Amino acid sequence: MVETAGMANAPTTPVETTTDRFRADVLDASMRQIVLVDFWAPWCGPCRQLAPVIERLVAASGGKIALVKMNIDADPLIADQLGVKSIPAVVAFQRARPIDGFVGALPESQIKGFLERLIGPIEDEGDALEAAQAMIADGDFAGAESLLSEVAGGEPPNAKAAAALLRLYIDSGRFDEAGALLEALPDAIRRDSGVAAAGAALQNAQQAQDLGEIDELRNRVNFDPNDLQAYFDLALALNAKGLREEATDALLEIIRRDRSWNDDGARKQLIQFFEAWGPMDKAAVNARRRLSTLLYS
Numbered sequence: 001m002v003e004t005a006g007m008a009n010a011p012t013t014p015v016e017t018t019t020d021r022f023r024a025d026v027l028d029a030s031m032r033q034i035v036l037v038d039f040w041a042p043w044c045g046p047c048r049q050l051a052p053v054i055e056r057l058v059a060a061s062g063g064k065i066a067l068v069k070m071n072i073d074a075d076p077l078i079a080d081q082l083g084v085k086s087i088p089a090v091v092a093f094q095r096a097r098p099i100d101g102f103v104g105a106l107p108e109s110q111i112k113g114f115l116e117r118l119i120g121p122i123e124d125e126g127d128a129l130e131a132a133q134a135m136i137a138d139g140d141f142a143g144a145e146s147l148l149s150e151v152a153g154g155e156p157p158n159a160k161a162a163a164a165l166l167r168l169y170i171d172s173g174r175f176d177e178a179g180a181l182l183e184a185l186p187d188a189i190r191r192d193s194g195v196a197a198a199g200a201a202l203q204n205a206q207q208a209q210d211l212g213e214i215d216e217l218r219n220r221v222n223f224d225p226n227d228l229q230a231y232f233d234l235a236l237a238l239n240a241k242g243l244r245e246e247a248t249d250a251l252l253e254i255i256r257r258d259r260s261w262n263d264d265g266a267r268k269q270l271i272q273f274f275e276a277w278g279p280m281d282k283a284a285v286n287a288r289r290r291l292s293t294l295l296y297s
Helices: 022-031 045-059 077-082 108-119 125-137 141-152 159-171 175-184 193-208 214-223 228-240 244-257 261-277 282-296
Strands: 034-040 065-071 089-094 097-103
Touching: 022 034, 022 065, 022 089, 034 045, 045 065, 045 108, 065 108, 097 108, 125 141, 125 159, 141 159, 159 175, 159 193, 175 193, 193 228, 193 261, 214 228, 228 244, 228 261, 244 261, 244 282, 261 282
Parallel strands: 034 065
Antiparallel strands: 034 089, 089 097
16 A cells, blocks of 8 residues: 555545646645546547546545546647556556556446555445445444434535435434434535435425324225315325325325315325435336326326
8 A cells, every 4th residue: 555644635626637737736746645647538438437436436535645637639748658548547646656557447346446555445425325224224223324424414415425314314203303404405415316305205204294193094085085185184194104106096086086176286296206206216107107197188
């Protein structure tokens, strides 16, 4: 492993360098920390595959590595001097000298291994999220919460970790904490599809918490089949218990009986369910098809 003591924090985003700036961006900077130079070109498909992987792993290095990108179409001289014949090519510099490198869009595991040879173990956010899911599966909710809170609290916050933490709060009935977390997230993170879905799930759970038992709501429907509010409340309660198909049935029954009820409230609620469940959820796919048939047949 390469010595990393005393290194400054790396930039949080890659630096785009040129031949004129190469000494300052790479050689001088490598006196303080390891600098990776990613040689690429706009026409290079494998370069586009490599970029997000290496950027994420470098970000996970905790500031031990800086990433510099160099477009060899615009600035071919440095690549020629280093003998770079094909791209993508990544060269690591330390103390103004190249010390290691690789060519091609390697699998993520191999790229991570390359970086770990330079600086030691890297625990990236993907590892942390997998570990948190394993903790949840094992019933270690406190451990999962602690890990997700740490990852979600980065700068900027990690959207996947925030969504997972929101779901953990919702599943354990901690709606106030979920709401506080959602409110604290930046707008850009709240617009993330996973976070938005968790936010919709929180709204649904909050609506359902004071509705009573499902059997009681079913009795209301059976007593008065024209009580559309009873169908609506039943749908919310069923969804809160994970009974998505039955929740869909209740809302579609309202739409079948009276599309205009509560300002089209049943259809709007069904759309919110779709958002909370996710676009590829089996229940969501089936419900969309049934809704379309009901509305347009």
